[in-house]
Amino acid sequence: MPFVNDVTGILMLGNKTNLDTVVPPGHLPRTLISHSFDQLWAHYQREPGATWLVKPTDADAGADVYLLRPGSSNNRVLLQSMTGNTGVTELLTKGGLRGFGNRYCALQEYHPHTDEKRVILAAGRPVAQQLHRLAPDEHRGNTAHRVHCAETALTADEQQLCERIGRRLARHGIRFAGIDLAHPYVFEVNLVNPGGLDERVALGLPDRSPDILQALLDQARRDFSRDAPGDFPDEVPSDHPGDDPGGLQ
The missing domain is CATH 3.30.1490.20 (ATP-grasp fold, A domain)
Incomplete structure (x- = not known):
């Protein structure tokens, strides 16, 4: 039975202990x-x-x-x-x-910041993102803690970082995920509850669900037609020489 996210990938990557498996060096706080x-x-x-x-x-x-x-x-x-x-x-x-x-x-x-971005990855690529502006007396960027949400765009560096993380996740069967970042740092990779779909609609932001679902369906057709994990023929070499491509140890 195929899943959007591989069960083993969720088990191994669904907590903070293995973030360095998918987040490139230099983008995780100590x-x-x-x-x-x-x-x-x-x-x-x-x-x-x-x-x-x-x-x-x-x-x-x-x-x-x-x-x-x-x-x-x-x-x-x-x-x-x-x-x-x-x-x-x-x-x-x-x-x-x-x-x-x-x-x-x-x-x-701790790296002080006033804004975070929640980026939704589908089929290894960023397809939607929203700005989370932290409440003045908060250090948490979750919507449960009074953040102000707004539509936003990714910078070129953020786009590249998200694509690199998306490719690493795809190697472990993760096709749908959410990333919390304040560039250059990534704080969370959310696999079980990426959010950002119904939440966007509730906040009055543009509905990206059709784009996300289409990307997932297209990737699923490619993956399951050859009965192998997804690959990305347009993958480019790492921009960090010697950078480990990410793998469970």
Whole structure:
């Protein structure tokens, strides 16, 4: 049974732990993913003057995304909480619940920005995009958190970056995805719920659904007629010599 997005691709790429598989080097903020509070705290302390984000590796709509500002007494507590408060649990249970407390989270370098773009990829190419202007007192660019949405266009650099990511996703059977970016950085690649279709209509933006569906149908016909993953005959060489084309390790 063919799917728009390959199940294995969703399983392996549908969280923040494998973003570097599809996002080219230099376009991801510095990120450490761990379930160890000690490891995360040691990493944070190396640059106490920096601002960081901490967030779950597999959550949606900006849930539990916290800003760690320099000098805040909340920073240590948030990292403890986001990794399951294992120190407290082990103290109270003498290690009896070891293995149940640890949670993975991402500690990511924060790059201040006022605008993000949600870009919809279909069949490996950007087909729609909208501007998300963050609320003045927010660091999250999700529509659930009072962003102002508007129609927008991609710059030449953004277009090229999205096409590169689209080709990498296609190698893993992902034909429909959403990207959150503030160039040059990519913050999220959304595979399960890319959004941007009914949401655009609800916001009064042009309906791109017919273009997206047609692109997906055309690619599906090409893929399933030869019973192989999609290829892109017009793919160009990487603009970064030695750049890994992306693959699951």
